[in-house]
Amino acid sequence: MNMKSVLFSAFLFLIAFSSVVAQNDPVLLTIGNENVTRSEFLAVYNKNNVKEEPLNEENVKEYLELFINYKLKVKEAEALMLDTSKSFKNELAGYRKQLAQPYLSNREVTDQLLQEAYERSKWDIRASHILVKVTLNSSPADTLKAYNKIMDIRKKLVAGGKFDEIARKYSEDESAKDRPGRDASTTLKGNGGDLGYFSVLNLYYEFETAAYNLKVGEISKPIRTPVGYHLILVNDRKPALGKVQAGHILVKTVPGKEDSIKARIDEAYKSILNGEDFETVVKNYSDDKGTVSKGGMLPWFGSFRMSPAFVLPLYTMKPGEISKPVETDYGWHIIKLVDVKPIGTFDESKSNLKTQIGRDKRSFIARDKLVSKLKAEYHFTADEKVLKEIVPLITDSIYSASWLVPAGAALSKTVCTIAGEPYLLSDFANYLVHKQSQIKQGDDKYTFVKTLFNQYSEEMIIEYENERLEGKYPEFKALMKEYRDGILLFDLMDKNVWSKAVKDTAGLKSYYETIKENYKYGPRAEAAIYTCKGETELKALQKLLKKAPKKGYTPETISSMLNKDTIPAVTYQIVKVEKGVNALVDQTPWVKNQNSVYRENNEIKLVSVLNLLNPEPKPLQEVKGLVTAEYQNYLEQQWVKDLRNKYSWKVNDEVLKSIYVK
Structure with missing residues (x-):
């Protein structure tokens, strides 16, 4: 078989293979020039099906409509070139950095370090x-x-x-x-x-x-x-001691007066044994000025960096117990244990330990494991002979972080390769300039160069891996696309729907006029609720209220007639309420000019029904939040309608049917 025959056979195989893949994962939806496969749709559907609704015709078709709307909005955002803005790129880069972290560390080693740290914390x-x-x-x-x-x-x-x-x-x-x-x-x-x-x-x-x-x-x-x-x-x-809260009495050491100091702390301890309050003994004896006003209380602390003699009694004490005098370098102490926070469960401790490990050098163990794996995968090579060529160029100015790459230095040789891609000595030299502050006076220059080169090669190979995550991990690529589309969609929705509904006051008012009948009050009573100073003032009020229908007295008129002194005899408020809003109005028969008296907690109140109001629309200000939300939905529906007319899209009904028909 000649070479041409071999190549032709391979070509036919690729066509056949592509055909099989296409049959296994056919195109469900086409929007513009973008194809959405059956598996892509199902992946999104299953991810969002948190209630585990059945995969039936109704649910699938309903979600497909939402999915089409979503894709059309993203299409519009791309057409407006929102994905080219600096703010979008920065936001997406920030999310990518977070999402990439699990792929750029050895998760198995990280978990081992976490478990190890918890076991040691005990x-x-x-x-x-x-x-x-x-x-x-x-x-x-x-x-x-x-x-x-x-x-x-x-x-x-x-x-x-x-x-x-x-x-x-x-x-x-x-x-x-x-x-x-x-x-x-x-x-x-x-x-x-x-x-x-x-x-x-x-x-x-x-x-x-x-x-x-x-x-x-x-x-x-x-x-x-x-x-x-x-x-x-x-x-x-x-x-483990955990964290403890304790108070203490301190009698400070004074050279040459050891006996009197010991006698003073013994005297303080005797006072406690005789029943004197710990806080009182603190005031009378303690030399720790910072805690005397706090009853001797110290901030919460653990065993680390505490004098062993001070912390040792705490291991066997219970909250409320007081120690015998103990001596440290500072003097003599009497300690009262107030509270203890023991080491929590693994789940309780996990988050804090993870943060601490992330700041600790041990986190490099997981990184080192990953780097070793990547170096083997990408066939990393390093040329130590080339690396040594930079050492004679480094002067003592590096110890003051002022070294610069000499002009005209020959640094064009390859110092390392990653997957065959060359990294030049000049690249490392520039890295060295930016990291030279890490060297300490007296450090050996070549040893420092080797240390820094290891650091450089690790960063380069992780950067190399980072740039290829989307191609290497399909789930990461899908996640990044989800975040990308989500950011685009948020910005466009804010512009066309959310902010527009809030800022477009004229549009909101016009829309309210079309739906205000949906936001009506129920039957309401307009009532005046009077508060009387005493029984005499109540009788005077009742007398005027009897005349009010004929005389045309209003609550304001009645109030002015009764209040002749600086201290009001009668006060009032007018309310318009539905049933269930005001207890006093609810108890009063809803009959015009009905007056009912209520006495409670030394207060005398009278409710007078002024009018009975028929159902009517609530003012916009009262239902603005609800109307705005409805207006946003309306704007979105109109926008989606326009997008469906603007862009070409098509659903393959046979592929759609294959999703829900078993």
Whole structure:
């Protein structure tokens, strides 16, 4: 078989295949030059069929009419080029960024991190550490030097050295050592490496993971974090404290007066044991000026960054209980536990944990997994030899974030490829200029370049994937089309229907005249409701009301005749109401000139029926909201009618029938 025969056979196969696809998914609707297939319509129908209505002729045809209207409106928006406006593009880009997120992260890893964080949140860890500093961009020689140093320290610990003593002597975390206080006479005592209690998302992920995997009393191997190498000793592990609200009495430490300070806190505690109110003891003894006026109350807090001695009693206390005096670096405390918010269920904690993980470096784990997958999928390559060519061009000005790419530098070589597409060294050099502030004084330039190149290649491959989401994921493409059409439709509906109905006051008034009979009052009574100062004033009012029909007295006339003093003897209000609106009018017989007296809560009221009103249309102002909504529906119907005449459209009845006939 020659090549021409092979190509012709392939061509016939493609025609046959296309024919099969067309038969399996025929065109249901054509609007202009756009075809809507049976499956596309059904996908939209099923998505919006939240009540799970049966797929019968009535429901399908009813929804098809709405679908045609929807498509015609979108067609009009496109004809008006609304999809080319800057505001539309910006809004759609904003939605796309949100919708793309699940496709640009490893959802399985994200879920694992979320579950891991929740499980860890159930426990508080107390740990000590020894730190040897070294940055992530240090040279290989400096990194090795730091590693050897931390290993030498570990040997001392394994040989039986006390952790706190070794920490005070060798740790580069300054809080481990004694250091001068605020004035020359005081010394801040070092913590010997003791970090106190902490929980999930309080410390570096690498540190946290090591601590949660260690047993109490166990010392870790060197753990690398962005600040250096750590040796970690877990001192304690407790069920999580959660968040607590507590009050305290503080008697501050005063150097040289330790005995009197202890005697004062003991005296305060004795007062509580003798039944004195906690808040009163706070006022009499506490040196914490910030909480004295609040009864000693502190803001809600957890275990992290609290003195271990202060937080330790809280693990076994119940709300309302008061601790014995406990000593911290600040002085002596008596603590009252007021309330506790324990760790919630996974569903209760999920949203907050997800937000925190998103801000934490551990979120990069999911990103790294995705990047590895994409690099394999798109056959990513990198040329380290080409990358090294930029290093001699980098001067020390990079440490002050002022380095610029030298003019005329030869940077046209390909430093990496994604799916065969080249990325030039010049592209990376420009990226380096914008990201150079990440380097720290003393960092090794080449190590920094490699770190930044990894960052650059990750961003480029995710950007490459992002640009292809619509072609790669049909459901994402459909979702984006739905959002696109929705934004276009909203803008056009607002212009032609919603805002128009509100702003077109003349049109609204004219439309009201055509439908006002639909908004009628029922039978109403017009009544005057009088309030009398006392029985004498009531009798005088009743006397005048008897004469009113003949004399033609109005409520205003009667009021002026009775009110001769600065304090009114009688007040009144006139109402026009249907049944069920005013209780007093409802109780009064609806007969013209009927007067009924009501006494309640030391008030004397008289209802006088002035007129009986026949049903009549309510004024526009009273029913404006309802009329506006009806006017909007009218405008939309007229607009859709025009669109159906403006654009050509056709339904394939046979395909339509195949949807609901089984």
